[in-house]
Amino acid sequence: MDDILERLAKSDFRRKFKLKDKDKLYIEQKGLETIKRHAQDFISKRIAPAEISNDGKQTPMKGHPVFIAQHATATCCRKCINKWHKFDCGRELTFEEQDYLVNLIMRWIEKQIEM
Numbered sequence: 874m875d876d877i878l879e880r881l882a883k884s885d886f887r888r889k890f891k892l893k894d895k896d897k898l899y900i901e902q903k904g905l906e907t908i909k910r911h912a913q914d915f916i917s918k919r920i921a922p923a924e925i926s927n928d929g930k931q932t933p934m935k936g937h938p939v940f941i942a943q944h945a946t947a948t949c950c951r952k953c954i955n956k957w958h959k960f961d962c963g964r965e966l967t968f969e970e971q972d973y974l975v976n977l978i979m980r981w982i983e984k985q986i987e988m
């Protein structure tokens with residue numbers, strides 16, 4: 874997991890995404906457990922289904938720290954997930970795969986908070 878985060882950090886596009894102070898404050902107020910539940914919710918509803926009508930546009934660029942983390946970790950849409958994490962498009966993601974994506978998002982968020 875740290876290996877993929879390292880590779881993502883070398884991508885000029887991915888590494889532009891960083892948590893702002895207001896994102897960190899939001900995380901502090903909500904707590905990491907709640908943020909993780911939000912991540913699980915976004916992944917299961919916006920990312921996991923086999924068919925996504927607006928794939929590539931379903932993850933806003935701001936508005937929730939998890940959205941920013943999704944762009945930074947290439948878990949923003951099925952095309953990026955296919956390219957970076959090798960999960961095929963056009964089928965529902967398994968619970969294990971969803972769990973992997975959520976854990977990656979949370980790992981990235983934890984690293985951002987430490988900075």
Ligand SMILES: [Zn+2]
Binds near residue numbers: 947948949950951954
């Ligand atoms: Zn994407």
